[in-house]
Amino acid sequence: MQAPISVADLQTFDSTLGNDAAQAMIATAWARAQVVAPCLKQPDPDLDDTDIEILKDVVRSAILRWNDRGSGAIVSRNAGEYGETLNRADDKRALYRPGEIRDLQAVCGNVRKRGQASTISTIPHAHNDDAGVDPVHPFLLGDDDFTRYDEFGNKYQR
Numbered sequence: 001m002q003a004p005i006s007v008a009d010l011q012t013f014d015s016t017l018g019n020d021a022a023q024a025m026i027a028t029a030w031a032r033a034q035v036v037a038p039c040l041k042q043p044d045p046d047l048d049d050t051d052i053e054i055l056k057d058v059v060r061s062a063i064l065r066w067n068d069r070g071s072g073a074i075v076s077r078n079a080g081e082y083g084e085t086l087n088r089a090d091d092k093r094a095l096y097r098p099g100e101i102r103d104l105q106a107v108c109g110n111v112r113k114r115g116q117a118s119t120i121s122t123i124p125h126a127h128n129d130d131a132g133v134d135p136v137h138p139f140l141l142g143d144d145d146f147t148r149y150d151e152f153g154n155k156y157q158r
Contacts, residue, residue, distance in 0.1 A: 001040055001047075003030035004056045005063075013064055025063045032095050033059055039108035051107045058100045066095060 007022040017025075033055070034040045040055075047055070075086045096104065 001042060001045055003027070003059065004052050005060050009056065009060060010063060010067075013060070014067060017067055021067075022063075025066060026059070029059050029063050029066070029095060033104055036096060036101050037104040037108040040104075045108075047107065054103055054107055058096070058103050062095050062097075062100060 003026050005026060007017075007019050007026070010017050010022050010026070030040075039045045077084055
């Protein structure tokens with residue numbers, strides 16, 4: 001599949017972006033998108049119009065953000081005793097943000113789902129494996145006459 005955006009798509013949002021620079025940025029951004037979402041390497045992936053619009057949005061946003069970074073120089077300005085320093089050099093290693101990576105992977109249908117909530121028991125287990133330690137707290141059982149085992153498997157009556 002070819003990149004879903006063109007130089008004209010980018011210049012609609014930033015008219016200062018030159019043709020050669022835009023072509024190079026599109027090629028780089030599309031190559032990185034294909035690494036993140038391998039289904040985009042296929043010649044004819046099964047994508048509908050919504051998926052293509054999502055692709056265009058993600059790639060366009062990344063390229064425009066990349067272009068806005070500029071040279072990465074630190075700009076400083078002062079007014080009296082107040083000063084401000086702007087560092088425009090975001091993390092240059094990551095073209096796509098985590099949310100954009102999830103969007104690209106969702107287009108391919110290979111999003112890694114997060115696990116569901118779970119608990120880890122911190123109740124000490126009996127040293128004797130066949131001791132009947134009740135996993136339910138006595139207050140939740142509702143009866144006053146019950147037999148329980150201590151942490152060593154010894155039976156006690158309450």
